[in-house]
Amino acid sequence: MYFENNKKASLVLADGTVFEGRSLGAEGKVIGEVVFTTSMVGYQETLTDPAYCGQIVVQTFPLIGNYGVNSEDGYSASNTPTGYIVRECCETPSNFRCEGNLESYLAKNGTVGLCDIDTRSLTRVIREKGVMNGAIVCGDYDKEALLKEINEFKAERAAAKVSVKEKQTFTAENGKYNVAVIDLGMTNAIKNALLERGCNVTVMPYNATADDILGVDPDGVIVSDGPADPTEAVEAIAAIKALCEKKLPIYGTCLGHQVLALANGIKTYKLKYGHRGASQPVKNFENGKTYITAQNTGFAVDKDSVPAGVAEVTHVNGNDGICEGLKYSNIPAFSTQFRPDTSGSPHDSGYLYDRFIKMMEENK
Secondary structure: OOOOOOOOOEEEOOOOOEEEEEEEEEEEEHHHHHHHHOOOOOHHHHOOOHHEEEEEEEEEEOOEEOOOEOOOOOOOOOOEEOOEEEOEEEOOOOOOOEEHHHHHHHOOOOOOEEEEEOOOHHHHHHHHHEEEEEEOOOOOOOOHHHHHHHHHOOOOHHHHOOOOOOOOOOOOOOEEEEEEEEEEOOOHHHHHHHHOEEEEEEEEEOOOOOOOEEEEOOOOOEEOEEEEEOOHHHHHHHHHHHHHHOOOOOEEHHHHHHHHHHHHOOOEEEEEEEEEEEEEEEEEEOOOEEEEEEEEEEEEHHHHHOOOOEEEEEEEEEEOOOOOEEEEEEOOEEEEOOEOOOOOOHHHHHHHHHHHHHHHHHHH
């Protein structure tokens, strides 16, 4: 295949492993945590997902870009991953909604990428050794100096980087409920799903206090998805503790699931290589059904640390059995490790929004 950019580029992992390929999109050097996603579609959503802040994303599906890009499918207003890696980038996409190809899109948005490498082999390295730091670098480089940089890298306070800086308000047609969303790296899908269900939405910054949130007179609160270690979200944890005391309906999703757990004395831990993709099976103990879910997280709630009488585990992952959902006992709150999105992902879990709305209705 032919691209204007045929410059040599490499991925260097923290353990010294090197994958050589071709530069894709913007040229340069980037360092981040190397993770993989198993989604076969939704690559534009992946590229605009705030939960990938500080990470270099590897697509396990071998051909990416075949339906191009457009101005409607972004999860947020900007590209978030530090870097992007694919096996093969489609040069000539074909779709009635296509407005351009992936190569040009990456270049335009300043995303440093890499293609023409064995992503299957790279994925096996991550699965066997766990996620690790790495760097995409164009042209020649000093390996020893680069390895020093890679091993010193740490993505800190990622949620603060992707959250809104001040509150934003969105009004639904015939809005019946007011929902405050604590933005730790939320996607547009949360806002759109709430607006479609007649909820006015106020998006609050990551460091909003409980008084700030109560000041917008919410009927309920959603703690959003987002990037990095949940223990770093100290401001949100403090705010949620106070909101729980007010018995305000709360739903936590992904990072929000973990932050809500921490606010209630439950522990979290880092997964070896995370859950990232649109095909994670989750069993719901409440109805016995298994759902196919979309996830993007590198941490999990420690189900063995859930105190008796505080919460019960409602969902577990069908692959590894980790905690995927909690229902709290003495407060109107629940949470899920997976997303209730209806954009670029399965629709199985959209019922969670309806459950949240029913909780607000019963609490009025």
